[in-house]
Amino acid sequence: MPHVRTGAERLAADPALAGGARLGLITNPTGVLPDLTPTADALLASGVRLTALFGPEHGLRGTAQAAGAEGDAVDARTGLPAYDTYELSGPALDRVVAASGVDTLVFDIADVGARFYTFVWTMYDLMESAARLGLRFVVLDRPNPLGGIVEEGPPLDPAFASFVGRFPLPLRHGRTVGELAVLFGFDVDLTVVEMEGWRRDMTHAETGLPWVLPSVNMPTPDTALVYPGTGLIEGTNFSEGRGTTRPFELIGAPYADERLAPALTALGLPGVRFRETWFTPTFHKHAGTPVRGVQLHVHDRDAFRPVLTGLSLLHVARSLYPGDLRWQGPDLFMDRLWGSGTLTRCLEAGEDPRELCPPPGRPRGPLLYP
Known part of the structure; x- marks a missing residue:
């Protein structure tokens, strides 16, 4: 079965798509190529100059339960500093990003298509930080496992904005992370490395891509x-x-x-x-x-x-x-x-x-x- 070509796979084949001299990768266990090579490893092997990693809720390795993270560390496999972004926003997040020394943030995490799943809000907060710090932002797009045909539920009331919803999306939003990044509308130098071969009516099985648990309670x-x-x-x-x-x-x-x-x-x-x-x-x-x-x-x-x-x-x-x-x-x-x-x-x-x-x-x- 032919598989959808993700943004991560395209960047690994053509490092020029990202630009930048010092890249920080925002990722977790879903950040893999179709052969299950971690995106960080694939980018380093292709010559991309990764200088830092950033982890969301559940952590870079995905070991933490809901409302948990893994903390700052040095990634044992790549030797890169790994920064914990969970529960950080505004000036506190800016300080972490600035201390990393990156000039470009690259997002490669699979979403599940529900507004209250927090990974897209990690992207939102880091896009906002990139805008304040004058950094580039690159999204390596991945499929929405619910497809892109249907949205369902009322939009978020901005008075109830939180880390389970910062933008007036419906509960089932029907968009990819790349489409959300464009929709958020931040004044930031944004590049979406689009997928090739994805259709809005595709099930996850039809993409030909492996399912990797996005978080510990999202097994299938x-x-x-x-x-x-x-x-x-x-x-x-x-x-x-x-x-x-x-x-x-x-x-x-x-x-x-x-x-x-x-x-x-x-x-x-x-x-x-x-x-x-x-x-x-x-x-x-x-x-x-x-x-x-x-x-x-x-x-x-x-x-x-x-x-x-x-x-x-x-x-x-x-x-x-x-x-x-x-x-x-x-x-x-x-x-x-x-x-x-x-x-x-x-x-x-x-x-x-x-x-x-x-x-x-x-x-x-x-x-x-x-």
Whole structure:
């Protein structure tokens, strides 16, 4: 099967595409070529002068759990200094970037297509820093594993901007990281090394590229497909399946009962079925406690609407267990995930939150791919 040629593969073959004399690579385990050679290794072998590495949430090597990082270090394989950018922005991030001595920042991390996945906000913050410091910024583009045909969910209210959303994107945004970089509109010297051979209707399997876990709880393309909806469960005391082999596909709570799966099935949601199941998370919410819930089985990915499905899960859980379902995390994390306060207000009022979700649409420009 012919594979999509990523921006990283193109740069490794033609180092002149990046320009710059001292390049810093923002990357993680997804930064690999199709033969699984790490992008940093491939660029060094091709003569690109990498002088620093930068890691996002979960770290350069991807060993940290959610809301964690690996800290500054020296990369053992390349010998390059590796800087931790997680939870840094503004002047604090500027100081780290300036101390690295780079004149060009190069971004090569795979996104999963959901607004509250943090890697694109690492890119956003570093683009903003590059603009302030007068540095060039290069994005090595990669496929959106959800494709580029559909966007779903309301845009972020800027009053709720945070590290799980800094720009008014819908929850499922339908764009590549290169397209997002252009959309953000920073006054920065930006180059997107575009992919070759990618179509907006492609599944991940059709790209011919290997799937590398973007983060520790994103094990498969199936996880990425449901994540824009079931990621909302993180804002509640329901388990979103962390601590299992199927995070975000397994949803449940100790107080859930036999009514949950039939109630979800009765909604007739497009492209998905619900199977009653039991599981015991090994860490995170309800660790070591058996919980009852459902597993999502997507049988038609084209028809499936993850955001609608996530809202339906919340609606059913709130209707069945009003005294047990609670919000999780500081400062109403659910509001930051959703991108406004409308969802929690709707659920607390006993209303149907699916009315908050506009009909899915097609991403609009600027787009780099037909």
